[in-house]
Amino acid sequence: MTDTGSTTRRLRRTMMAAAAAVLMAGSASAGVVKIGLLAPLTGPASADGQEFQRGAQLAIDEVNAAGGIGGNTFELVVGDVKDQSSGNVTSAVERLLGDADVHMMLTGYASLTNFEIDNMAEAEMPYMLAATSQQTRDIIAPNPDKYMCCWSWTPSFDAYNTDVTAFAENLAAEGKLKLAHKTVAIISSDNAYSKTISEGMKKTFGAKGWTVTVDEMVPFGEVTDWRSILAKVRQNPPEVVINTDYLPGNSASFLNQFLEQPTKSLVFLQYAPSVPEFVQLTGKKSDGVIYDLLGGSLVSPKNPRAEEVATKFKARYNVESGTYGVALYEMVNIYFDALRKVGDPADHKAIMKALGETDKPTVAGRLKFDPATHLAMQGDDYIPITFFQIWDGKRALISPAKYATDSFKLQPWMQ
Structure with a gap:
């Protein structure tokens, strides 16, 4: 000091x-x-x-x-x-x-x-x-x-590092998502939060037999153009696309540019969609987006x-x-x-x-x-990891089952 x-x-x-x-x-x-x-x-x-x-x-x-x-x-x-x-x-x-x-x-x-x-x-x-x-x-x-x-x-x-993999595999087991090749693109930002989570995700996906088709990191700060990275994603379309940049403006730009030429991939965005600004910046384009939270609000009849x-x-x-x-x-x-x-x-x-x-x-x-x-303390009886999906500007709690108020629906660009 x-x-x-x-x-x-x-x-x-x-x-x-x-x-x-x-x-x-x-x-x-x-x-x-x-x-x-x-x-x-x-x-x-x-x-x-x-x-x-x-x-x-x-x-x-x-x-x-x-x-x-x-x-x-x-x-x-x-x-x-x-x-x-x-x-x-x-x-x-x-x-x-x-x-x-x-x-x-x-x-x-x-x-x-x-x-x-x-x-x-x-x-x-x-x-x-x-x-x-x-x-x-x-x-x-x-x-x-x-x-x-x-x-x-x-x-x-730790749940951020592991539970997205489990979430996708559970959807496949339930017949709600096709995972023919188990491929994932992971994009991150060079900051302690986003980088720690993306590195943990890569280890988990690798241990579960997935192939990481794109592994990219952008400098921390405002990012307005994701098109060069998205071009790499589109060369070999993965079954899951993840961006762990937590800034809502960056995440909104990523989604908007992804949807210019979407691949039939499950899109998961870390944290940013929970911020009201994200939906303001994306409007209807945010429909179907999935994110998760630790310490997020459990708006449920059980809470x-x-x-x-x-x-x-x-x-x-x-x-x-x-x-x-x-x-x-x-x-x-x-x-x-x-x-x-x-x-x-x-x-x-x-x-x-x-x-x-x-x-x-x-x-x-x-x-x-x-x-x-x-x-x-973490867990379904304490602070659980929660998954949400956005529809019509509203955030539906879709996991864990103990608190869920809705169920997963196929994202519009995957249909």
């Missing part, structure tokens, strides 16, 4: 000590508690950043309207991580950590490598994050006690919490929530649960412990943390 970072942390510890002295009279004392949010409010992922902010603000406004907690009300302060570069993330992290009134930090994703976890551990700052859980596990698992600060809304990404929170979000903002709007709403409420249990927002160690003890139903399923990795 830079000397500036060390100075910031020393200043914060001094300010926190002074604040603790003021609070020694025995109560948390009435005041405004700040919740720090790391979000890409500008740059190519700004649609997600806006979702983070909306979901977190909704939860804060609700608790403030109900009188706060223990005499405290809450304020959201945002650090814009912009393009998620290390410099921009570090700047946002240090600014928020330098504010002695910030007693909780959270994000959907900030750096993608999650290096800021070490900042939170050193500052003893409670922190909840989502996305890139492979990187979270790699940081925390070697010494989980060192990172009692930090807890992940999303479970292990009424998801419908409840989605309805609140739509009523407040007049737009449907993507993955992160409702997730950040829940993450803020998890902090509120911990604070009600602890009482004092300045008692960060107790808040961290209470966060780790979370076990409750959420929009994504039952949230309980693995003490060895600090990731949410």
